[in-house]
Amino acid sequence: MSTRLRAQDALDRARSEHRAALVAYLPVGFPDLQTSIDAARVLIDEGADMIELGLPYSDPVMDGPVIQQAATASLAAGTRTRDVLTAVEALSGHGAAILVMSYWNPVLRYGPDALARDLAAAGGAGLITPDLIPDEAGEWIAASDEHAVDRVFLVAPSSPRERLEYVVSRTRGFVYAASTMGVTGARTSVSGAARGLVERTRSAGAQNVCVGLGVSTGAQAAEVAGYADGVIVGSAFVRALADAPDAAAARTALAATARELRTGVENPVRDATEDTSTTEATA
Structure with a gap:
């Protein structure tokens, strides 16, 4: 079995270096399976602390056009869940925590317990589920506990204090703070709501908060790194590919x-x- 690095391990390493973690997203199977694996290896070699491997889905409601087009091409090429697990196994043990980002339908189709088991066996750290709320995640919470994989839920700028506390209490690894109420994609600036959301999520008990949606440049990464534990980038990498x-x-x-x-x-x-x-403690 591959050496398994968890999200906490990657975040702790970055924190010890007084910086935020770089979290990179790529869809598996775009433009083909081997190329997507090779692309992720490049990102690890160039300093990505965590890799999010996207499981392509036919109705990606949170994804912008760049990622949607890549996911559509990946599905058309025949990419399935087993290919994502192949990519996880190929990438684990190379210095980055490997997570899968998937909408809930493919997980349900594969079987939550089976996916947690196979993800752990492949060396994966955990799963990010953008359309699954913890209120409806009982089966996944049980499966992820059984097989010791991270479960990452999302919070948004509109989330009230009570909601943040609920999500934080059920998340393991890090809380994914969506910087804006919208879809993925490069933007000219990162939403001003992101900093406040991170502060409120920490106040609600979160140890690790990573910010995604809209970061595409070094300047934006530096801005978000000033207050978040991790900076999540997707569309900029997918566009480069x-x-x-x-x-x-x-x-x-x-x-x-x-x-x-x-x-x-x-x-x-x-x-x-x-x-x-405070800066040193949360960098």
Whole structure:
């Protein structure tokens, strides 16, 4: 069995280096299975602390057009859950925590207990479920406890205090803070609501809060790294892969994007009013 790095391990390592973790998303099977695995390896080599492997789904309600198009192409090529587990096994043990991001329907079809079992056996850290709320996740919570895999739930800027506490109490690994009420995709700026959401989620008891939706540049990564434990990037990597004319160009583009973003998380932009001791504890 592959060596299994958990999300907490990756976040603790980044924290010990006084920076936020870089979390990179790629859809499995785009443009084909081996290329998607090779692309993820490039991101690990260039400093990604965690890899989110997207399980392609026909109705990706949270994904923007870049990721939707990649997922559609992956499905058309025949990518299935077993291919995602193959990718997890190929990537685990190489220095990054490997998580799967999946809508709930494919998990239900595969079987929550079976997926938790097979994900752990492949060396995967856990599962991010963007459309599954913890209120309806009893079967998944039991399965993830049984097989010791992380379960990552989402919070949004609209989440009230009581809701944040509920989600935090049922999450393991990190809380995924959606920076905006919308879909994935590169933006010219990160929502101003993100910082407040991270602060409120921490106040509700979260040890680790990672921010996603909208980060695509080193400057944006540095901004988010100033207050979050992890910076999640998806569309920028998928676009680099999609726009490349060949495999060599794809590797070059992915590496350049990852280096820029890694530089960003290593050089966080702190709030001048932030207490230094708090900064060091939560970086």
